[in-house]
Amino acid sequence: MTAPPVLSVTGLTKSFGANLVLDGISLAVQEGETVCLLGPSGSGKSTLLRCINWLERPDSGAVFIAGERMGVRGGGNAPMSDAELSRLRMRIGFVFQHFALWPHLSVLQNVMAAPVHVQRIPRPQAQAQAEALLERVGLAARKNAYPAQLSGGQKQRVGIARALAMKPRLLLFDEPTSALDPELVGEVLAVMRDLAGAGMTMVVVTHEMGFARDAADRVVFMDHGRVVETGPPDVFFERPQTDRARQFLMRYAGRAAVPASLAGTAGAGGLA
Amino acid sequence: MNGVAVVWEQRSLLFDGLLNTLWITASAMVVAAVLGVVLFALTLTRLTLLRRSLWLVIDLLRCVPFMLFCYLIYYGLPSFGIVVNNLTAGIVALSVYHGAYLAELLRGIHESLPRDAEDAGRAFGFHGARLVMRIVLPPVLLAAVPMLGNQAVQVIKDSAFLVIIAVEELTYAADEIQATYYVPFASFVAAVLLYWLLCLTVEGGVRIVLNAAEARR
Numbered sequence: 310m311t312a313p314p315v316l317s318v319t320g321l322t323k324s325f326g327a328n329l330v331l332d333g334i335s336l337a338v339q340e341g342e343t344v345c346l347l348g349p350s351g352s353g354k355s356t357l358l359r360c361i362n363w364l365e366r367p368d369s370g371a372v373f374i375a376g377e378r379m380g381v382r383g384g385g386n387a388p389m390s391d392a393e394l395s396r397l398r399m400r401i402g403f404v405f406q407h408f409a410l411w412p413h414l415s416v417l418q419n420v421m422a423a424p425v426h427v428q429r430i431p432r433p434q435a436q437a438q439a440e441a442l443l444e445r446v447g448l449a450a451r452k453n454a455y456p457a458q459l460s461g462g463q464k465q466r467v468g469i470a471r472a473l474a475m476k477p478r479l480l481l482f483d484e485p486t487s488a489l490d491p492e493l494v495g496e497v498l499a500v501m502r503d504l505a506g507a508g509m510t511m512v513v514v515t516h517e518m519g520f521a522r523d524a525a526d527r528v529v530f531m532d533h534g535r536v537v538e539t540g541p542p543d544v545f546f547e548r549p550q551t552d553r554a555r556q557f558l559m560r561y562a563g564r565a566a567v568p569a570s571l572a573g574t575a576g577a578g579g580l581a
Numbered sequence: 582m583n584g585v586a587v588v589w590e591q592r593s594l595l596f597d598g599l600l601n602t603l604w605i606t607a608s609a610m611v612v613a614a615v616l617g618v619v620l621f622a623l624t625l626t627r628l629t630l631l632r633r634s635l636w637l638v639i640d641l642l643r644c645v646p647f648m649l650f651c652y653l654i655y656y657g658l659p660s661f662g663i664v665v666n667n668l669t670a671g672i673v674a675l676s677v678y679h680g681a682y683l684a685e686l687l688r689g690i691h692e693s694l695p696r697d698a699e700d701a702g703r704a705f706g707f708h709g710a711r712l713v714m715r716i717v718l719p720p721v722l723l724a725a726v727p728m729l730g731n732q733a734v735q736v737i738k739d740s741a742f743l744v745i746i747a748v749e750e751l752t753y754a755a756d757e758i759q760a761t762y763y764v765p766f767a768s769f770v771a772a773v774l775l776y777w778l779l780c781l782t783v784e785g786g787v788r789i790v791l792n793a794a795e796a797r798r
Contacts, residue, residue, distance in 0.1 A: 362704055391708035403704040409697035413719040413797045426715055427706035455796040475705065 313376035314339050315479050315510045316361065321370035322534075323356055330356045331367065332534035338479070338512060343505040345521035345542070346514045348531035349557060354514040355406070357531070358481045361512075362401045363394055374400055375478055399428060402472030406484040408464040410456040416443065416467050417452040420474045428475065435474075442470040446500050462493030469500055480504070482513040498524075518561050522546050530554050584767030591758045595768075598754025599775050605668070605750060606740045606779075609675035610733055616676060617683025618722075622713050624688065635684075642681035647739050650674055655746045671743040679736050686732065690724050691717070723794050730787035734780050741776075751775055 316338040323331040330353045338344050346354045359365040361372050363380040366388075372379040374397055380389055389397075410419050420439035424430040430438075443449045446466040456464055465485055472480055482501065486494045498520050505511060505524045515521060521528055521542055528545040530538040530553075538545065538554045549555045588595070624635050642650075654677075655670040665673065702716035741752040755772035759765040 364700055364704060395706040395708050398704060399706045401704070403701070405697060405701060407695070407697050409695075409701035411698050411701070411716060411720075413723055422715065423705035423707070426711055458796055471705070 312340065313373065315342075315375055316512065317373040317376075318357075318361065319371050319373075321357065321360060321367045321372065323353075323360055323365060323367045330534050331360065331370075333370070334531075334534070334536055336529060336536065338510060340510055341508040342526045343509075343511045343513065343524055344527045344529055345525040346512060346529050346531060347516075347518075347521060347557070348537075352531045353534040354531055355483050358403075358483050358512065358514055361481060362398050362403060363389075395427065399423075399475055400478045402475055402477035402480040404465070404468050404472050404480065404482045404485045407488050408456070408461070408468045410464055410467055410471070412456050414455075415452065416448065416454050416456070416459070419456070419467055420470045423471070424474050439470070439474055442473050443467075445473075445503075446470045447496075460493060461489045462496045465489065465497045466500055469497075469504075473504075478510060480509055480511045482511065482515070484514050484516065486515065486517055516561075518546070518558075530557065532557070584762075584764035587762045587764045588758060588767045588771045591762070591768075594754050594758060595751070595771060595775065598749060598751040598772075599779075601749055602737070602740055602751040603779070605672055605743070605748070606675070606733075606737050609672050609679065609740070610736050612672070612676035613679035613683055613732075613736065614729070616680030617687060618718070620680060620684035621687040621691070621721075622718065624684065625713055625717065639681045639684050642678060643685060645678075647674070647678055648742050648745060650678055651742055651746055667743075667746045667748050670746060671740070671748045675736055675739060675743075678739070679732060682735070683729075683732060686728055687721055687725060690728070691721050694720055694724060719797075723797055726790050726794065727787060730783055733783045737776060737779050737783070 314337040316336070318334055318336040321331050321334040322329070332353075334353070334357055336344075336357075346357065348354055356365060360367045361379070363372075366380065371381070377397060379397055380394065381387070382389055382393070411422065414422060417436070417439055420442055421432070421435045424435040424438065425432055440449060440452065443452050446469055448463060448466055448470070451459065451463065456467070459467065468485070485501070486497050489497065494517065498517060501511070501513070501520070502524050513520070513525070523542070525542045528540060528542050529536055530545065530549075530551075532553050538549065538551050540550070545554065546558065549558055620635060620639065624632050624639075626632055645653075651671070651674045654674045655665070655667060658665065658670075698720065699712075699717055702712050707716050740750055743750055744752045744756065747753070751772050755768045759768040762768075
């Protein structure tokens with residue numbers, strides 16, 4: 310009860326037109342926790358992540374990063390300036406579904422860009438750190454390649470290294486493997502498992518049930534813009550408490566059962 | 582036959598015209614490129630009034646026939662006390678006109694590129710001028726290279742209109758030769774071939790840049 314949670318979300322709502330996407334989400338993530346956000350497509354998971362770092366402005370509710378209010382100045386309602394937003398965003402690493410690497414920069418430059426230009430870290434130091442991170446995600450040999458020359462799995466590992474280069478308090482993953490060919494999913498999940506094991510604080514939107522089951526400390530199940538159920542993965546997957554969670558899991562179980570030959574590889578999340 | 586010989590005799594006149602066309606268009610391209618990029622960057626601002634008025638001006642410029650615009654600069658500006666010689670007026674007209682086109686072209690490319698990379702820029706703390714210069718602009722410019730080549734060709738062709746304000750460029754030279762020696766076909770074909778040569782040079786340049794930039798696109 311001493312330190313505030315790394316991430317705290319209270320009563321967050323967001324609509325796009327008449328479509329209510331987030332309907333009063335509250336969530337707290339403690340230091341070192343890995344939380345997987347599960348739920349059907351359109352349940353608001355990605356929007357929630359984008360609201361956390363203010364890429365989308367929520368309509369109401371609040372986001373706190375290590376106790377500091379995101380997007381809003383002081384206690385009032387004045388919006389933060391870009392520079393103030395930038396300072397808070399530096400504490401949050403973001404891994405995008407479609408990688409979103411900067412195409413005009415090499416792999417190494419992608420990882421160094423924010424530390425050098427935003428955090429103003431001296432270039433030699435940023436480069437040493439970037440090289441170490443690329444080593445960690447197994448891409449040291451490709452540091453001079455450009456994103457267009459990489460496979461999807463490699464791009465996403467660069468995306469993770471880029472997010473880590475900010476030394477963030479919190480890492481957000483927006484369906485990091487759903488744009489990948491099945492055989493490339495494993496290499497990305499392996500890196501994420503490593504991070505979870507090393508005590509990184511992570512919020513992961515994913516459809517990889519295998520990953521959620523064995524890497525998450527906690528699962529949050531969302532549907533129609535609400536948190537329907539939350540709990541440790543063994544409880545959620547073995548004894549879901551709500552009908553909606555049961556239905557959701559049954560659909561996944563059914564899908565995994567059909568291609569039995571694949572069940573041990575891509576479906577379960579690879580490198581078990 | 583005779584016409585070709587006449588044009589050959591007067592080749593130094595044509596050559597001077599070509600040189601003038603070359604440096605007029607080259608300087609207009611440089612100014613237009615800078616102007617186009619600055620206009621485009623300014624239109625990314627969140628200041629709605631500035632953005633809207635810039636687009637109004639750009640849209641207006643795109644809809645003015647270039648010849649009319651030339652007249653306006655050369656004969657119109659003196660009514661406001663701004664007197665410029667024909668050469669300066671020509672370069673200014675070409676630069677402003679094509680700068681507006683370029684801004685519009687860059688906007689189109691920007692809208693066609695995925696928004697992701699820009700979102701990533703914001704998510705990693707880039708904002709303001711640094712976001713535009715480091716994250717937004719480079720991919721737009723790289724994607725624009727083939728169209729920038731097209732635009733350069735347009736500048737070369739529009740430079741022929743400067744004949745109407747008596748700028749002594751290539752078309753002016755060809756016209757002088759045909760008027761003096763009555764060899765319209767030979768002299769104009771010679772000019773056409775020289776314009777073609779300029780365009781080929783631009784296309785070659787585009788190809789070199791494209792090859793160099795391939796991995797980054």
